Amino acid sequence: MGRRTTIKDVAAEAGVSVTAVSLVLNDRPSRVSEETRRHILDVAERMNYVPNQVARTLVTQRSMLLALIVPDIQNLFFAGLAKRIEDECQQAGYSLIVANSGDSRQTEQRLISRLAGRGVDGVFLIAAGESCADVDELRSDVEACPCPVVLVDRLIDVDWCDGVGIDNRAGGRLAARFLVESGHRRIACISGETSVGNAAGRRDGFLEGLAEVAISPVAVVEGDYRYDSGYEASEAIVASGATAVFCCNDLMALGLMQGLRHMGRSIPDDVSVIGYDGIAERFGFGAMLTTIGQKIGWLSHEATTLMLDRIDTQDGSDEAETVVLPPELIRRGTVAQLRRP
Structure with missing residues (x-):
C-alpha cells in the first residue's frame, strides 16, 4: 500500500x-x-x-461525524428517514453513522455512550419504545452526552432535549375526518404499540376525530408497526364488518391489504384502507395507498438544521427547542367514496 x-x-x-x-x-x-x-x-x-481527519479534529475540535440511532433499520420509514438525514449531513460536510438499537433501551444506552466516546459531533436519536415509557433514564443519558442530542420522529413531551417530529395526533384526526367525509361509518383502527408515543398519538387523534361526529370504532386492534401484524389483524377486521380501516403505519396497511385479499375481499370496494407515513411508494410498494404523509424531507431538513445550529453555538443553554410539523393527506386509490345514508 x-x-x-x-x-x-x-x-x-x-x-x-x-x-x-x-x-x-x-x-x-x-x-x-x-x-x-x-x-x-x-x-x-x-x-x-x-x-488527515484525525489531525483536523485536533485543530477544529470537530470530527465532522454525526450519528443516528434508529429503533429498527428494517422499517421502511426509518430507512428512508436515515437516507434523507444522511443526504442533509453530506451537504453540510458531515458523514453520518447509522446504528440500530433494535428498539431496546439497553442497546440504545450503550450506543449513545459508545458513539459519544468515538467523538461524534452530535447524535440524532429515534428513541426506543422503552425510553418513551421511561423518560427519566433517557434524560440521564442525554444530559451525560458530551455532544448535542436531537430527538427525531418519536417526540417526548420534555423540555430538556431538542426534538423534531410530526403532529401525530393531528395526523390521526386527519385520517378520521377523511374516512367520515368519504361516507364511512363502520370504521376500525390498527394501532402500533401504544407504549410508543407516536402510536398513542395517532390512535388517540383518530378516535377523537370519530368521537366528534358521534362515531365509535367497530374494532381497535393493536399491532407492532410490522407487516405481519397488519396481515394478522385482517380476520378481526373482517369479523367487525368494517368498511374502512386506519392503520397507524404503511407497513401494517400493506399487510392488512394482503390479508384481506387472501380472504377474498376487494380494496377499496369491500374495505377501504388508509395508512400513515407516506414512505411505502419510495420503495416500490403501495403506489396506490392512501396515507397520511410525514413529509420526510422536511423532517430530515429541520432535524439537521437544528443539530448544526447546536453544534455551531455550543452555548450551554438549557432551553430546548421542539419543532412540530403538520402531516398531510395523500389521496390515492385505497379509500372508496360511499353514498351517504
Whole structure:
C-alpha cells in the first residue's frame, strides 16, 4: 500500500510553504494570491491528497461525524428517514453513522455512550419504545452526552432535549375526518404499540376525530408497526364488518391489504384502507395507498438544521427547542367514496 500524501509533500511539489498549503486547503483567510491558491489546489488534486481527519479534529475540535440511532433499520420509514438525514449531513460536510438499537433501551444506552466516546459531533436519536415509557433514564443519558442530542420522529413531551417530529395526533384526526367525509361509518383502527408515543398519538387523534361526529370504532386492534401484524389483524377486521380501516403505519396497511385479499375481499370496494407515513411508494410498494404523509424531507431538513445550529453555538443553554410539523393527506386509490345514508 502506498504512502499517504501529506501537506509537506504538496508544499514541496508546489514550491510553497507548508503554512500556505495549510491555509489554502483549510479554506482559511490568507495573503496567498489567487494564482498560487489555484496552483496549490491543482497540485493537491493531482497528488490525490486526502486530509488527515484525525489531525483536523485536533485543530477544529470537530470530527465532522454525526450519528443516528434508529429503533429498527428494517422499517421502511426509518430507512428512508436515515437516507434523507444522511443526504442533509453530506451537504453540510458531515458523514453520518447509522446504528440500530433494535428498539431496546439497553442497546440504545450503550450506543449513545459508545458513539459519544468515538467523538461524534452530535447524535440524532429515534428513541426506543422503552425510553418513551421511561423518560427519566433517557434524560440521564442525554444530559451525560458530551455532544448535542436531537430527538427525531418519536417526540417526548420534555423540555430538556431538542426534538423534531410530526403532529401525530393531528395526523390521526386527519385520517378520521377523511374516512367520515368519504361516507364511512363502520370504521376500525390498527394501532402500533401504544407504549410508543407516536402510536398513542395517532390512535388517540383518530378516535377523537370519530368521537366528534358521534362515531365509535367497530374494532381497535393493536399491532407492532410490522407487516405481519397488519396481515394478522385482517380476520378481526373482517369479523367487525368494517368498511374502512386506519392503520397507524404503511407497513401494517400493506399487510392488512394482503390479508384481506387472501380472504377474498376487494380494496377499496369491500374495505377501504388508509395508512400513515407516506414512505411505502419510495420503495416500490403501495403506489396506490392512501396515507397520511410525514413529509420526510422536511423532517430530515429541520432535524439537521437544528443539530448544526447546536453544534455551531455550543452555548450551554438549557432551553430546548421542539419543532412540530403538520402531516398531510395523500389521496390515492385505497379509500372508496360511499353514498351517504
